[in-house]
Amino acid sequence: MATLDKIRKLRASRPQTGGGTRLRGIFHSWKDGDNIIRLVGEFLETKTHFIAPAPKRSERGLCQAVAFQGNEKMSPVINCLNWDVQKEEARQGGCPICRLHAIAQQVLNDDCTDDEKKLFEKLRRDTGPRTLLKWNIIDRDDPHVLSVDDGVERKVLGFKIASIGMEAWSDIEGIFDQMGFDISDVEEGLDICVNKGHNGTRVAYSAQAVIDKSTKPPSAKVTPLTEEERQLSQHDLKVICGKHVEAKRIIDALHEDYRELLEVNDSSEDDEPPVDDSGPDDEVSKPSAAKKAPVQPSADESPADDEEAEAAAEAAAEADDDGDGLLSGTVPIKKVKRTPVSEDAGSEKN
Numbered sequence: 001m002a003t004l005d006k007i008r009k010l011r012a013s014r015p016q017t018g019g020g021t022r023l024r025g026i027f028h029s030w031k032d033g034d035n036i037i038r039l040v041g042e043f044l045e046t047k048t049h050f051i052a053p054a055p056k057r058s059e060r061g062l063c064q065a066v067a068f069q070g071n072e073k074m075s076p077v078i079n080c081l082n083w084d085v086q087k088e089e090a091r092q093g094g095c096p097i098c099r100l101h102a103i104a105q106q107v108l109n110d111d112c113t114d115d116e117k118k119l120f121e122k123l124r125r126d127t128g129p130r131t132l133l134k135w136n137i138i139d140r141d142d143p144h145v146l147s148v149d150d151g152v153e154r155k156v157l158g159f160k161i162a163s164i165g166m167e168a169w170s171d172i173e174g175i176f177d178q179m180g181f182d183i184s185d186v187e188e189g190l191d192i193c194v195n196k197g198h199n200g201t202r203v204a205y206s207a208q209a210v211i212d213k214s215t216k217p218p219s220a221k222v223t224p225l226t227e228e229e230r231q232l233s234q235h236d237l238k239v240i241c242g243k244h245v246e247a248k249r250i251i252d253a254l255h256e257d258y259r260e261l262l263e264v265n266d267s268s269e270d271d272e273p274p275v276d277d278s279g280p281d282d283e284v285s286k287p288s289a290a291k292k293a294p295v296q297p298s299a300d301e302s303p304a305d306d307e308e309a310e311a312a313a314e315a316a317a318e319a320d321d322d323g324d325g326l327l328s329g330t331v332p333i334k335k336v337k338r339t340p341v342s343e344d345a346g347s348e349k350n
């Protein structure tokens with residue numbers, strides 16, 4: 001009886017397939033070579049961390065592999081907790097990854113051995129937040145998404161969500177400047193070509209306007225949206241790309257040494273020496289960041305497989321972004337002097 005009630009409750013709380021169709025395959029991923037896309041509408045600025053291992057590059061990553069498996073799996077790419085996606089501005093969100101970043105920086109500022117230097121430089125690189133612009137696009141190479149209606153899938157024309165890193169963005173920004181108008185405009189916007197290539201050491205992105213060679217002289221190809229394209233509704237980027245994982249979950253998923261590094265540096269506010277011979281010592285597992293985790297209702301339901309696709313796309317983009325994959329050692333646990341203004345000093349609601 002109780003179970004049946006629960007099932008009914010669960011069913012009622014989930015989006016009804018009959019009530020509206022769901023879309024799948026909405027996350028665009030960059031393929032090698034040229035990608036012709038049409039930007040539409042406003043972008044959303046996000047700050048992300050790539051936290052998963054990258055086995056292909058023998059990278060153990062920031063978090064343990066097990067965190068990305070099973071029903072409760074995390075996305076390999078998470079939003080930085082110190083970034084308010086809704087307002088698109090920095091906030092004090094107690095981001096444990098940024099905290100590690102600050103600790104690594106601090107260790108590097110202090111005296112450290114050559115080996116430590118290598119490890120902490122790597123940690124600093126791995127923990128830096130990465131800016132990704134989310135943008136509704138028409139994927140000219142494959143403008144279709146999957147519409148799922150009562151379990152029946154069919155291909156329909158639809159916007160996809162592209163993740164644009166700062167490297168491609170610097171070129172795209174250049175196109176905006178060069179054209180002198182909004183190239184994502186419904187009417188006078190134009191197609192652009194984003195190239196995913198390799199510069200010898202890592203994956204590299206570049207972008208340029210698509211040129212219409214049939215005009216004299218050849219000019220950027222203006223591509224007003226068709227009537228059909230205008231009818232499409234844009235994805236709500238803030239809702240779809242704005243979720244935060246709780247700090248505690250992130251901390252729990254970290255590799256042991258990183259978690260310890262946080263604990264050692266954050267468990268006590270004062271600078272008392274770590275040697276302590278008085279009394280029981282089982283208070284270590286209280287990372288302050290966990291208490292300050294912004295509590296976000298996880299009510300929003302987006303199709304799990306879409307999240308997965310997003311994660312995969314972004315993870316792929318991120319994972320081959322940096323060629324230095326050979327260093328995978330654990331870091332020594334060092335306690336650094338606490339910075340006067342710590343980046344997780346204040347908690348914030350929301």
Ligand SMILES: [Zn+2]
Nearest residue numbers: 080081095098
């Ligand atoms: Zn962060």
